[in-house]
Structure formats: structure tokens, C-alpha cells
Amino acid sequence: MDDFNDNEIARLLRLKRYEQPPPGYFENFLHEFHRRQRDELLRQPLWRICLERAHDFMLRLDVRSLASYPAAIAAVLVCAAVISLKIYQQPETVQVAVQNSPVLSAPANAEGELTLASPVTTRIFRTQPLRSFDESAQTHRAAAPPRYVLDSVPVSYEPTFRF
Amino acid sequence: MDKPRTDEDQELVSRTQSGDASAFDHLVIKYTPRLYGLVYNMTSNHEDTNDLLQDIFSKAYKAIRGFRGKSSFYTWIHSIAVNMTLNFLKKRGRRFQLSLDDVDASIQNDKEFMEATATSSPVREADLSELQRRLNEAVMKLSDEHRAVVTMFHIQGMPHAEISKILRVSEGTVRSRLFYANRQLQNYLDEFRKNPVS
Numbered sequence: 001m002d003d004f005n006d007n008e009i010a011r012l013l014r015l016k017r018y019e020q021p022p023p024g025y026f027e028n029f030l031h032e033f034h035r036r037q038r039d040e041l042l043r044q045p046l047w048r049i050c051l052e053r054a055h056d057f058m059l060r061l062d063v064r065s066l067a068s069y070p071a072a073i074a075a076v077l078v079c080a081a082v083i084s085l086k087i088y089q090q091p092e093t094v095q096v097a098v099q100n101s102p103v104l105s106a107p108a109n110a111e112g113e114l115t116l117a118s119p120v121t122t123r124i125f126r127t128q129p130l131r132s133f134d135e136s137a138q139t140h141r142a143a144a145p146p147r148y149v150l151d152s153v154p155v156s157y158e159p160t161f162r163f
Numbered sequence: 164m165d166k167p168r169t170d171e172d173q174e175l176v177s178r179t180q181s182g183d184a185s186a187f188d189h190l191v192i193k194y195t196p197r198l199y200g201l202v203y204n205m206t207s208n209h210e211d212t213n214d215l216l217q218d219i220f221s222k223a224y225k226a227i228r229g230f231r232g233k234s235s236f237y238t239w240i241h242s243i244a245v246n247m248t249l250n251f252l253k254k255r256g257r258r259f260q261l262s263l264d265d266v267d268a269s270i271q272n273d274k275e276f277m278e279a280t281a282t283s284s285p286v287r288e289a290d291l292s293e294l295q296r297r298l299n300e301a302v303m304k305l306s307d308e309h310r311a312v313v314t315m316f317h318i319q320g321m322p323h324a325e326i327s328k329i330l331r332v333s334e335g336t337v338r339s340r341l342f343y344a345n346r347q348l349q350n351y352l353d354e355f356r357k358n359p360v361s
Contacts, residue, residue, distance in 0.1 A: 005349075006345050006349075009298075009345060009348050009352070012294065012298050013313065013318055014317060014318065014320075016204055016299075016318050017200060017318055017319075019200075019204075021199060021203075021209060021212075021213075022209075025199075025213075026192075030191055030192060032217065033217060033220055033221075036217050036221065037221065040221070056228060
């Protein structure tokens with residue numbers, strides 16, 4: 001008996017080309033493919049769909065070269081610089097507001113300094129303090145109108161007056 | 164099997180990349196029979212083949228925007244198919260089902276089939292059905308990588324160079340795998356001829 005040689009094996013294997021799926025399989029395959037695609041799309045969470053759309057958009061714009069490491073690092077550094085500037089600027093603006101507050105809280109009954117015109121244009125600012133320390137002390141003793149500016153030293157820390 | 168025209172494929176790919184989903188449908192229709200043969204002869208199971216084919220085209224559709232045409236679409240889609248099938252086979256283990264029962268009835272009228280049955284030597288001596296069954300058993304005893312090479316070369320008729328591109332190995336590796344697989348198949352079939360009952 002002869003042994004099988006390469007040609008005979010090759011010929012037998014070639015016969016396997018004729019093994020086919022059930023009739024109509026190839027006709028239905030595309031419909032099945034579309035159905036599965038739809039099902040898969042419906043199963044995906046919204047964030048994933050958005051991510052894929054964004055990814056497709058980026059690919060369409062061909063911005064792959066921009067996404068190289070140097071560009072990415074530069075973008076991160078710029079973002080960090082902007083964020084840090086924003087953070088350090090915020091306390092300064094608060095401080096300015098505090099410093100300006102005594103001027104804005106000037107008593108409304110200051111004589112001669114107010115006119116009927118717009119206060120912004122005609123108000124005269126005085127360089128000397130509006131009230132002396134003694135006047136300030138009196139306000140604590142007498143029934144003073146409510147004050148909205150806190151003193152640097154709380155009232156409770158002031159020495160009690162003895163008569 | 165003839166290799167499809169690459170310029171036609173390239174046009175369909177470009178249309179798909181620009182958002183024309185119907186162009187991808189043409190690619191699916193064109194490549195389904197070819198990839199079915201590849202995957203089926205590696206898995207030897209129709210249901211597994213169907214699921215894998217769906218996954219292969221789904222993956223290809225998702226990845227096609229990133230396809231830059233460095234290789235032909237033919238090579239690219241075959242690479243996806245082979246890699247996914249090999250991964251599937253690793254997960255599935257050694258379970259397999261023989262494919263002989265699914266041989267299409269039209270094979271009986273095929274010229275090549277009739278020639279094979281009329282040929283002298285071992286084929287004539289053994290019952291062809293039994294021989295085919297043994298051959299399928301022998302093919303399924305090969306490692307997944309060797310079966311992939313045998314399927315692509317002997318069954319699909321691909322040249323060595325194309326197989327090496329698809330598998331991303333050298334042509335020498337393809338030839339050596341093929342040589343080793345042929346020796347193994349010969350041994351299995353010779354054993355069958357010596358002990359036909361076993």
C-alpha cells in the first residue's frame with residue numbers, strides 16, 4: 001500500500017472548500033449583522049456612545065498628530081498654569097473688598113459731604129479718620145445704632161470701666 | 164480562491180470611512196463566504212463560526228476608521244478573523260465537532276470531487292467519506308496555529324507570502340508550520356490506512 005503524499009493530502013484538503021453552511025445562510029447574514037449592531041448600540045451606555053462619537057470626530061479631523069506626547073504635556077501645563085492663576089487671584093480680590101469697606105460704610109449723616117447729585121461723582125473722601133477712638137468708645141456705651149463693621153478688638157476684650 | 168480586487172475594496176473602505184454604511188455592507192457580502200470557510204475550517208462548528216463572523220465584522224466596522232491602507236483590506240480583515248478565531252479557540256480549549264456532516268450535497272457533482280474519487284492509490288482503496296472523516300479528525304488534532312496555516316494554504320489557496328502577512332510571521336515560519344502539519348496529517352492518515360477499523 002502506498003503512503004499518503006503531500007499532493008494527495010492537499011487534494012483531500014481542497015475538498016473541504018465545498019463544505020458550506022445551510023442554504024440561505026449568506027443571504028440572511030447581513031440582516032443578522034444589522035440586527036446585532038442595533039442591539040449592541042441599544043445596550044451601550046450614553047457616555048460610551050458619546051465617547052465613541054467624540055473619538056470618531058477626532059479621527060475624522062485627523063488630529064492624531066496633535067495628540068502626540070509633547071503637545072499633550074504642553075496642553076496639561078497650560079491648563080495647570082491657568083487653574084493656578086485663577087486660584088491665586090481669588091484671595092486677593094477678597095482682600096481688596098475688605099480694605100475698601102470702611103470707605104463704603106461711611107456714615108450717612110456726615111455733614112456737608114453729600115449732595116443731591118450722584119454719590120459716585122460728587123462724594124468727597126476725607127483722608128482723616130471719620131471717627132476718633134473716643135467716639136468709637138462712646139458708641140459702645142450709649143445705645144448706639146447697629147453697626148455692621150466689626151472692630152479689630154472684640155467688645156468683650158475691652159477693659160471694664162470703673163467709676 | 165482568487166484574491167479580490169484591492170482598488171475596489173479601497174473605494175468601499177473610503178466610502179465607509181466617510182460615513183457610508185452601505186459600502187461596508189458590500190464588503191460584508193463580499194467577504195462572508197471567504198471568511199466563513201476560513202473560520203469554519205478552524206473551529207469546525209457552524210454556530211461558533213456564525214458568532215465569530217458576526218464579531219469579526221462588528222470589530223472591523225468599529226476599527227475601519229483607523230484603517231490607513233498600509234495593507235490591503237483583504238489582508239486586514241483576514242488578520243482580524245484569524246486572530247479572533249485563535250483567541251476563541253484558546254478559550255474554547257480542545258472541544259470540537261466534526262464538520263463532515265455539513266458537506267454540501269453539491270460536492271457530489273463537483274469535478275474535483277469526482278476526480279478525487281476516481282483516482283487510484285490510497286483514496287480509491289478507502290471509502291472517501293471515511294477518509295474525509297479521518298482527515299477532519301487529523302486536522303482538528305493539529306495545533307491551532309498549524310491548522311490556521313493548513314486552512315489558509317490548502318483549503319483557501321493563499322500563497323505563503325499572504326499568509327505570512329496575515330499571521331505577521333516570516334514566510335519561513337509559514338513553510339515550516341506547513342511542513343510539520345503535512346507530516347502530522349500523513350502520519351494520522353497512514354495510521355488509518357494500516358488500521359482502518361480503529
